Amino acid sequence: MATTTAPAREVRSGPPSILLKTVMAVTGLVGIGYLLIHMYGNLMILVGPEAFDEYAHHIRTFGEPMLPEKGLLWIIRVALLAALVLHVWAAASLWRRAAGARSQRYVMKRQGYGNFYAKAMRWGGLAILAFIIFHLLHFTTQTVTIGEAHTRRxxxxxxxxxxxxxxxxxxxxxxxxxxxxxxxxxxxxx
Structure with a gap:
């Protein structure tokens, strides 16, 4: 009769790590895609007010009559919010899982660029989240003002x-x- 000397693995609750990483990758690509389209739209202001107004009108009426006015904007907003929530949830789950993976630290510290970039990615993600919140409060709801940019609604x-x-x-x-x-x-x- 054979016996095993390896300790039994703990059953991990929650989705597998590969699924969480895939969710982060796909939602990150959604965010980058929106960022590029948003940048293109905002660059229309350099062409002139007519081009910017035409772009703004087109984005509000896109898909009519199948979609109501601003229908596409609301679909994009809901998709972005879902992508943001899923991205933050997956990141927090992976961060928590990595912190609890070992009960004791490694004896030798690994030197190299990998540790710096892994930590910078976490804090960079929090900085981008803070910027998105500020950007929405400043331009969408206009509850945050800089100087006299939005003295009235x-x-x-x-x-x-x-x-x-x-x-x-x-x-x-x-x-x-x-x-x-x-x-x-x-x-x-x-």
Whole structure:
């Protein structure tokens, strides 16, 4: 009769580590993809207010009539929130699992660049999360202000002067929240 000398492995609760790492990779790619699209949209402001307004109008009306106005924006917001929650959950689970993997430390410390990057990734992720929260509070809800950037709440559905002799286009523009000259729907200056 054969006996085993190895201690029995503890049964780990929760999803396997490879699944958690896959969730982190996929949600990270979703975040990077959104970041690139968001950057492209914000760079439209360098082309001019008309191009930026056209982009903003297109993103709000994309998919009509199958999707309601701003339908795509809400789908993107829900998907990003789900990706963010899953990414943070997987990271916290892996961090907790790594901390509890050994009851005692290794005798020799491993020198090299791997330890630095692993620790920098954790703190970098927390810094990015703090930036996302700040970015949403500053630009979306406007509850955080820097200087006098948002002394009053942004007007929804702001009208902006177009290049055609001061006539107003009906598309929303961030130029209004940045202090451009806005006009009412009737064409009169505010």
């Amino acid at each position: 942004r007007r929804r559905g702001c009208w902006t002067p177009s290049a055609t002799g001061g006539a107003c286009s009906s598309t929303w523009s961030r130029w209004c929240s940045w202090g451009c000259t806005c006009c009412t729907g009737s064409g009169a200056r505010r």
